[in-house]
Amino acid sequence: KPKTKRAKRFLEKRDAKVIENTKNALLIKGGNTSETVTRALRDIYSLKKPNVVLYKKKNITRPFEDQTSMEFFSKKSDSSLFIFGSHNKKRPHNLIMGRMFDYHVLDMIELGIEKFNGLRDFKNSKSAEGSKPMLIFAGDLFELDNDHKRLKNLLIDFFRGPTVPNVRLGGLEIVLHFAAFGGKIFMRSYKVLLKKSGCRTPRIELEEMGPSFNFVLRRTHLASDDLYKKSLKQPKALKAKKKKNISQDVFGTTYGRIHMEKQDLGKLQTRKMKGLKRRKGEIKVVSDEAESSPKKAKEQ
Amino acid sequence: MAALIEDVLAEAERSGPGGLRSIHVEKPLELQFDLGNLTALDSNPLKPGSFRQDPEEFLRSLARDNTQLLVNAIWQLPSERQNEAIVAKLPQPTTRIPREKALPKTRPPTRWEEFAKLKGIQKKKKSNLAWDKEKKEWRRRWGYKRANDETKDWVIEVPETADPNEDQFAKRVTAKKERVAKNELSRLRNIARAQKSKVPGVGLAPTDQPSKVDLSKAIHVAKAATASVGKFQDKLPKEKEQRNAGKKRKFEPLIGDFSAERQKQLELLKIMSNKKPKLDLTRAVNRQLREDEQEEAAKRRKMHPKGRQGGKGHNQNRRKGQGRKPTTKQRGNRK
Numbered sequence: 280k281p282k283t284k285r286a287k288r289f290l291e292k293r294d295a296k297v298i299e300n301t302k303n304a305l306l307i308k309g310g311n312t313s314e315t316v317t318r319a320l321r322d323i324y325s326l327k328k329p330n331v332v333l334y335k336k337k338n339i340t341r342p343f344e345d346q347t348s349m350e351f352f353s354k355k356s357d358s359s360l361f362i363f364g365s366h367n368k369k370r371p372h373n374l375i376m377g378r379m380f381d382y383h384v385l386d387m388i389e390l391g392i393e394k395f396n397g398l399r400d401f402k403n404s405k406s407a408e409g410s411k412p413m414l415i416f417a418g419d420l421f422e423l424d425n426d427h428k429r430l431k432n433l434l435i436d437f438f439r440g441p442t443v444p445n446v447r448l449g450g451l452e453i454v455l456h457f458a459a460f461g462g463k464i465f466m467r468s469y470k471v472l473l474k475k476s477g478c479r480t481p482r483i484e485l486e487e488m489g490p491s492f493n494f495v496l497r498r499t500h501l502a503s504d505d506l507y508k509k510s511l512k513q514p515k516a517l518k519a520k521k522k523k524n525i526s527q528d529v530f531g532t533t534y535g536r537i538h539m540e541k542q543d544l545g546k547l548q549t550r551k552m553k554g555l556k557r558r559k560g561e562i563k564v565v566s567d568e569a570e571s572s573p574k575k576a577k578e579q
Numbered sequence: 580m581a582a583l584i585e586d587v588l589a590e591a592e593r594s595g596p597g598g599l600r601s602i603h604v605e606k607p608l609e610l611q612f613d614l615g616n617l618t619a620l621d622s623n624p625l626k627p628g629s630f631r632q633d634p635e636e637f638l639r640s641l642a643r644d645n646t647q648l649l650v651n652a653i654w655q656l657p658s659e660r661q662n663e664a665i666v667a668k669l670p671q672p673t674t675r676i677p678r679e680k681a682l683p684k685t686r687p688p689t690r691w692e693e694f695a696k697l698k699g700i701q702k703k704k705k706s707n708l709a710w711d712k713e714k715k716e717w718r719r720r721w722g723y724k725r726a727n728d729e730t731k732d733w734v735i736e737v738p739e740t741a742d743p744n745e746d747q748f749a750k751r752v753t754a755k756k757e758r759v760a761k762n763e764l765s766r767l768r769n770i771a772r773a774q775k776s777k778v779p780g781v782g783l784a785p786t787d788q789p790s791k792v793d794l795s796k797a798i799h800v801a802k803a804a805t806a807s808v809g810k811f812q813d814k815l816p817k818e819k820e821q822r823n824a825g826k827k828r829k830f831e832p833l834i835g836d837f838s839a840e841r842q843k844q845l846e847l848l849k850i851m852s853n854k855k856p857k858l859d860l861t862r863a864v865n866r867q868l869r870e871d872e873q874e875e876a877a878k879r880r881k882m883h884p885k886g887r888q889g890g891k892g893h894n895q896n897r898r899k900g901q902g903r904k905p906t907t908k909q910r911g912n913r914k
Contacts, residue, residue, distance in 0.1 A: 435674055443669065482601040
């Protein structure tokens with residue numbers, strides 16, 4: 280229970296909200312890591328800045344067997360995305376990419392690095408920190424195979440950055456290209472150069488700048504269907520409400536529809552005549568002749 | 580003339596980058612775009628032959644083509660000028676991505692919020708600072724060292740209707756304490772209503788820090804929740820045995836005094852068949868007394884219009900606990 284305003288603000292930031300914060304990523308090393316893995320983690324850290332935390336110390340855990348330590352770390356650093364890097368003889372240069380729902384593991388996909396070229400290997404200027412990348416997925420596997428579909432979703436989730444309503448047309452600097460082919464995924468990052476073309480849309484030239492990986496898809500631990508569906512549910516407040524009974528005609532005049540209940544027009548109250556008010560003890564005089572005379576007149 | 584134009588156009592087409600063909604990309608299958616996320620999916624199968632020949636070059640040209648298509652799509656979006664930069668308005672993202680945390684539980688509106696919605700009262704935003712006339716400076720509106728603090732007045736005019744020996748300073752302080760307590764009560768009631776928590780009949784309402792008495796009562800209740808109603812449960816060394824935890828009501832045994840039971844049943848039938856309602860003397864007398872008091876209070880209020888109003892209305896709430904009937908019922912009887 281927070282005792283200061285600062286603590287209260289801290290807890291409110293981590294609360295469940297209708298519109299959520301940008302997801303944070305957690306980069307963590309396992310019991311034994313190779314140079315490739317550490318360099319890869321550092322490069323991903325610089326790609327994802329500022330929404331990323333890089334743990335420097337080694338943590339001896341096995342995410343596929345025991346998920347509690349990952350969940351604990353994620354809760355402490357308030358990050359729902361994570362990459363766990365490790366290296367052993369059976370699984371060399373291993374990266375486990377995963378995400379959490381409500382601080383419990385949702386999906387985990389294991390990728391092995393077969394070839395890696397870091398940021399330092401490409402000697403050119405890099406893009407600015409924190410720019411929203413464009414993501415391109417090539418290959419029919421991303422549409423046909425279930426594992427690849429989930430991987431695509433995970434990669435979008437991981438790399439997309441904050442959700443913005445507008446984007447500056449000149450600020451589209453970086454593009455990440457993922458090509459899936461025969462169980463392998465080739466990731467390349469390019470810097471986008473907008474060249475003049477004859478028309479408004481520029482011609483694109485690419486210059487490879489960022490980390491480039493040749494991944495091989497290893498184990499997966501995907502969430503069950505109902506848990507995944509539960510995580511996809513959006514709050515009702517976000518659904519746009521349709522305004523009923525309002526229509527517009529061709530000229531732009533707005534029309535509204537009112538639905539009335541059934542009224543007995545004989546019993547409508549028009550004006551109050553105080554003299555005609557019925558009081559207690561009064562006998563209503565009904566003359567039969569007066570009633571029947573209009574009928575007689577008609578008959579005649 | 581026409582031939583000249585044709586020549587110029589043909590030359591422009593033939594030229595490489597910078598020519599009109601440069602942004603055009605041919606693909607057997609169209610790409611699927613998710614412009615809200617700046618994402619594109621190319622479902623065209625990759626040609627293994629050209630890939631194996633020169634993988635890097637193949638990937639680079641593929642990336643260039645796909646990026647060109649994506650950029651074309653982004654440039655199609657409506658754009659506007661914002662602070663000397665051209666900005667494109669992105670649509671809502673179409674890829675369904677799982678949320679980070681569970682859905683937030685909507686808090687039910689409090690009693691005031693419902694009333695305000697009904698009446699159409701809008702929340703007015705007040706500034707944090709208020710002008711203190713005496714100190715002639717800006718102070719916070721509420722909290723520590725607030726502006727226009729009533730309890731910190733060093734002189735208070737005694738109103739005419741008040742008793743000269745009454746301590747006006749203490750009166751203000753107690754009034755403030757009552758207001759604070761009332762506010763706290765409403766806050767807790769709103770929370771209870773929001774959680775729809777029922778107070779348990781046996782045992783205790785859950786609290787943050789239960790006292791020693793609460794804990795021992797909880798132990799006793801938990802003990803009795805066994806098949807043998809706690810008779811064979813082991814006792815802790817320092818645990819005290821509860822003495823008056825039995826039932827407070829006593830019922831007649833099932834098979835006992837037959838004549839008494841017969842009497843009771845006949846009396847019950849007599850009461851039910853009675854046409855006239857029973858007269859409860861005590862209740863009638865209490866009611867009459869209450870009415871008399873109300874009339875006197877009304878008379879006094881008319882004599883001194885401003886003095887008593889606030890105090891009277893406030894005190895009525897407090898008298899509820901003392902076994903008297905609530906005032907609203909009385910007003911219904913009077914004509």
